Amino acid sequence: MTSIRVLVTGGTFDKEYDELTGRLYFLETHVPEMLRRGRCRLDVTLETVMMIDSLELDDAGRAHIVERARASRETAIVVTHGTDTMVQTAGALASARLDGKTIVLTGAMVPYAFGSSDGLFNLGSALSFVQVLPAGVYVAMNGQHFQWNAVRKNTQTGVFEGV
């Protein structure tokens, strides 16, 4: 069985509702709960790299994600990431030329804590693509997968589309 490392970076995926302030914030990642709910039996190692909104991710943060992907002993890597700058981080990972590694970035449009989240669908999708795609950097959203340099997020529709 493929060993997979999941690098958690936050994003909408993991936002919570703070009932005292009425704001969305980050507490702990929901990925373990999502894996349990999916009855996932893959060999997954989870690593929380950071818990932030991807709009607040700067070059240093992005370099840190690249560093953690480089350090991964697993050659199959899923990165959970905010959708707003997911493509940018995919580019940073591709520039790092982590040869022999298959890296799939995914996220969610609606927090998992909401009943209507797409997160569980996307996580199932990303974990599947990462097992079978050749080495490279990909974005998996909306049931599709794209090469890192052939995708953009359409900010009008919220959908990832090929370019």
Place this chain on the structure above:
Amino acid sequence: MTSIRVLVTGGTFDKEYDELTGRLYFLETHVPEMLRRGRCRLDVTLETVMMIDSLELDDAGRAHIVERARASRETAIVVTHGTDTMVQTAGALASARLDGKTIVLTGAMVPYAFGSSDGLFNLGSALSFVQVLPAGVYVAMNGQHFQWNAVRKNTQTGVFEGV
């Protein structure tokens, strides 16, 4: 983009709770709602072949599923199916030698109508595998994929495992 046909056959995936009788039953498939929730943008054609518990699926029913897979113009096919006899139907599909077609069977341990269902995870997984696996018949459950003749459902644990 790969065109995908989803053949719906029922199974736990699609069971509903009948509040008058207190029993589980089938009404309509939840797959369209699940695709919406997953913000799925794949080219999916949905076909409801039957809506039954897979324990009640007999040879005639199984032949009917094979027939619908054979008739499919799409070469990528996902079959939603009860878990109890999923492997048996995978075998029937393999015996039919539908050359050039990638067929992925998936299902759920808990009905989608329950909050805690694994269905959305499995659907995201199956739709992803079907796009990238070579022609053949597979079972996708628990985040994994198996060749049709190399898997069984462990009835003690409810987990699909390689044989």
Place this chain on the structure above:
Amino acid sequence: MTSIRVLVTGGTFDKEYDELTGRLYFLETHVPEMLRRGRCRLDVTLETVMMIDSLELDDAGRAHIVERARASRETAIVVTHGTDTMVQTAGALASARLDGKTIVLTGAMVPYAFGSSDGLFNLGSALSFVQVLPAGVYVAMNGQHFQWNAVRKNTQTGVFEGV
């Protein structure tokens, strides 16, 4: 603040889905989780009397519920109960002439474990009625409350209605 005893007897309220057998069954009551979710700050003492389908409740079982209501130090009592024989148990409680006690029976048409359950609404309703109604035995369902001898469950519609 009124002290309230909640007598749990099972019913649809507390049914779970057994993913190995595909059947509904009882594990532990969801009432504590429901009270947490409702951010309930009432002084509630919870007592699980039994965990059964109310269709299986016989005279001995019904006598046991009456006994536990009699033993309750709290004069405000909510009984969670299957809907099929709720009115019958209300009658048994009324016959016991537990003077000075306000007893409200409630239940659910859909298990709490299902996303679409009416259970949380009914629990909020029953806990409210029990604080303000005079001594007596009542059924609280569908947002309404009825005297024990002025209500029946319409088995065609699943709705409780006055008689």
Place this chain on the structure above:
Amino acid sequence: MTSIRVLVTGGTFDKEYDELTGRLYFLETHVPEMLRRGRCRLDVTLETVMMIDSLELDDAGRAHIVERARASRETAIVVTHGTDTMVQTAGALASARLDGKTIVLTGAMVPYAFGSSDGLFNLGSALSFVQVLPAGVYVAMNGQHFQWNAVRKNTQTGVFEGV
């Protein structure tokens, strides 16, 4: 059966997640869906007065709520309201001396659209209290009810408590 008017004013109860901006906003009230889920059979007339965060509610807005309560032909009135200034609006309603009317304000700490919302519990509670409490203005939260001038929201804990 008591006729009840529900005046909707927005608040956390009705907040939605905007998946394009990642912000919470108001669309349409969830109260009809909540009444369906609670299988509510009360005679309820729903009136959306406004859809705002109660922190943004000013004197004019508050006067408008009072006006709609005064105009109500139903003498049992539930007001759904943000929790932050619910007590203030309760005061405005009390000052208006709407004799003969029972007015119950309620809300939620977590939006109904979130799986973990207390909204359904609170709505069940408020609709029950309003049927049996004598004329007056009340706040119903956390399973409790308070006279309008004997309650405050503890902003540290998010709980309504007697004063």
